[in-house]
Amino acid sequence: MSTAEIISYEPATGAEVWRARRGNVDEIVARARRAWPAWAAQPLSNRMELVRRFANEVRKENEKLATLIARETGKPLWEARTEVESVINKVEISIRAYADRTSQRKLDNALQGTAAVRHKPHGVMAVLGPYNFPAHLPNGHIVPALIAGNAIVFKPSEKTPATGELLVQCFHRAGISAAVVQLLVGGPEEGQALVAHEGIDGVLFTGSAHAGIAINRRLAARPDKIVALEMGGNNPIVVWDTPKISDAAALVIQSAFTSAGQRCTAARRLIVQAPLYDALISEVKRLADRIIVGAPFDEPAPFMGPVIDNQSADGLTESFLYLLSHGGKAIKHLVRPRDDLPFLSPAIIDVTGVKERPDVELFGPLLQVVKVTDFDEAIAEANNTRFGLSASLVGGTPQDYNRFWANIRAGVINWNRPTNGASSNAPFGGIGLSGNHRPSAYYAADYCAYPVASNEMEQPRAMIGVGLREA
DSSP: OOOSEEEEEOTTTOOEEEEEEOOOHHHHHHHHHHHHHHHHHSOHHHHHHHHHHHHHHHHHTHHHHHHHHHHHHOOOHHHHHHHHHHHHHHHHHHHHHHHHHSOOEEEEOGGGOEEEEEEEEOSEEEEEOOSSSTTHHHHHHHHHHHHHTOEEEEEOOTTSHHHHHHHHHHHHHTTOOTTTEEEOOOOHHHHHHHHHOTTOOEEEEESOHHHHHHHHHHTTTOTTSEEEEEOOOOEEEEEESOSOHHHHHHHHHHHHHGGGGOSTTOEEEEEEEGGGHHHHHHHHHHHHHHOOBOOTTOSSOOSBOOOSOHHHHHHHHHHHHHHHHTTOEEEEOOOOSOTTSOOOOOEEEEOTTOSSOOOOOOOSSEEEEEEESSHHHHHHHHTOSSEESEEEEEEOOHHHHHHHHHHOOOSEEEESSOTTOOOTTSEEOOEETTBSSOOEETTTHHHHEEEEEEEEOSSOOOOOOSSOOOO
């Protein structure tokens, strides 16, 4: 049974960060519905100016927001600061993207008329945010949706609600009505009620495949509601024919262990060419052994902090032991220094000998290694997943990369770059269990407004030339 309050805690210390009462879904949605028509009727230039003011409000709160993100997620302060910069930069990117993706067009038509294409907002959008980037990722839905003329009901993760509250306050301080952007405090129950609410015109979700599938199933009979799902990945990084072992190892470490592995684009599987195996794995382990794991404000700055909570740490520990007991060979053991806090060491395990490897997203610092002998086997192994978010090839020739790009099923495919090196100036999304073909980032405008085709003339002009009796 749920309590009346939502409370968030610091993963690094266990201290309470924030608490508030759960919101009333019916009241919040009704308020948004009343506010939406006036917001949608504003000139586009007004809405753009207001989201630019929002960016300025975030600049004013830069350090406060970064500190709150670091406390509430456990990520290092340096990383939290980069997240705040992403929030600010998202505004101008979204304005450019809206102009590019939803530009108004007029074409010549018959009888000296015109054919026009314009875009309209959907209405009231539910935005459900994740805990790993509690400001940047929901902001990537909210800003494009506001520019398009939608009202927003934002339910942050119950693990990071304080960050969500401060983000919403910045919208309000910028002059955007408190009824147009609203915070819904709650847990899974409130999220489910929001998704199913008749007053919601669309759901913009970032989170786990499990939750995304539940949303998709709940709205399967509602084609009238737009649904954009950004989910996880079981992402491969393939290392092939390269003399630059130290560079390759650094890319593997960045892909697998940045944000304590809590990125949907993090590398979960390292697929390595047999002749490179010993040298590469030795260098990857050497770097992993040097990684500083610590609290957000520690000095020297840690590379990674804890995972989000003890439940996540317990699950990752169980997954490591499962792989170990089913034929996996530990290269670097998963170590948990304290049972009461969710700090984990980066872990590496060779699963080449595991016959039935679980195709799940292990959302944390746990890298599985598979040894292969030829490039076709590497591609097949990379595609051996129901997910399809990101993939990287490290090494190889341009011809190898062309084959890799052509055959890998993923929405983000990189060469000699980390799996988590996605640009906000490009579309971001995946296929399979990673998304429903509605990429976000630069393409978010596509799901925030719908196109309207019009044939138009200033005066009615028509005749019927066939099929009539003589007058």
